[in-house]
Amino acid sequence: MIAALTSLTILGAFLGLVLGIAARVFKVEGNPLTAELIAILPGSQCGQCGFPGCAGAAQALAEGRAPVTLCPPGGRAVALALAAKLGTEVNLAGMKDAVPMMAEVQEEICIGCTRCFKVCPTDAIVGAAQQIHSVFREACTACGKCEEVCPTESIKLQPILVTLQSWRWHKPVEAA
């Protein structure tokens, strides 16, 4: 019992020490700015900016290869946050309205083909083959991928209308 405990503890501590030293020796100098930019971006990896996922976009932003307005789902709020982090001027002229959008299914013409269901990066669409699909308001980031693949143009981005059920206090960032 004692031998088992001590030998495993010593073995674990020794291996931990070796790995700790190796972590210092083989340390990769990552850009800390990139990690902060990844935290600002939505993280749904939709690829609309033209970079391979949000990590690729963050790297391009950190190296100054992309404008802060590159993220369509992030919209105005993300563009402003990125500009504040990078200390650059932001030109919002090219941005669409800051109205929050979400995908909505027109049920009369949905044929239940599941194509939108398959491309959705946030799993916001529910449905099965031959069943009318539906969208979760909380999960949809309005990236627009479903709009492109829909064969009957039944799924479209619509502005979210504020109702008594959906009204909330603004987040501090947006209010400021």
Next chain:
Amino acid sequence: MSEYLFLLLSTVLVNNVVLVKFLGLCPFMGISKKMDTALSMGLATTFVITFTTAGAWLLEHWLLMPLGLEYLRILTYILAIAAVVQFTEMVIRKTAPALYQVLGIYLPLITTNCAVLGLPLLNVQEKNSFIVSLIGAFGASVGFTLVLVLFAGLRERLALAKASPTFAGTPLAFITAGLLALTFMGFAGLVPH
């Protein structure tokens, strides 16, 4: 000397770890879409298997056996394997970032590659000496790399072949793997017992 050569040949071809013993099937299907990644994955696994087998032999004979702790074998081996895999990951991340990105999740998953745990356990079962264990493990991992590269080459060609939509992709890969395993049974008489 010829004894060791036969051992190497036997572990690479006759008792191939993937196609005859059916260990390490997860990376065999997962990382065999492209030739160069298959080769790199094979090399990383070779490194890990050879080192863990040596480490596991030393742990077995210097720590577990003298203290009568054979019942802790699997736990101890897993500890050693996890440490070696972590170490390999750090080295690859430092020296070849592109490779690190390509291997992705499969690199830490070498930890759970059953070939890595299976080979040291088989060595204990057969009471092999240190040199025999080491050569056996090296041969097995070379066999793993060989099969991975062969299969990747086949899949690269299959990707361009006109297959019926029912079979295209993964089903065809499974059938090919089965045929490859049948082919490797042809090596059975190669090494005299």
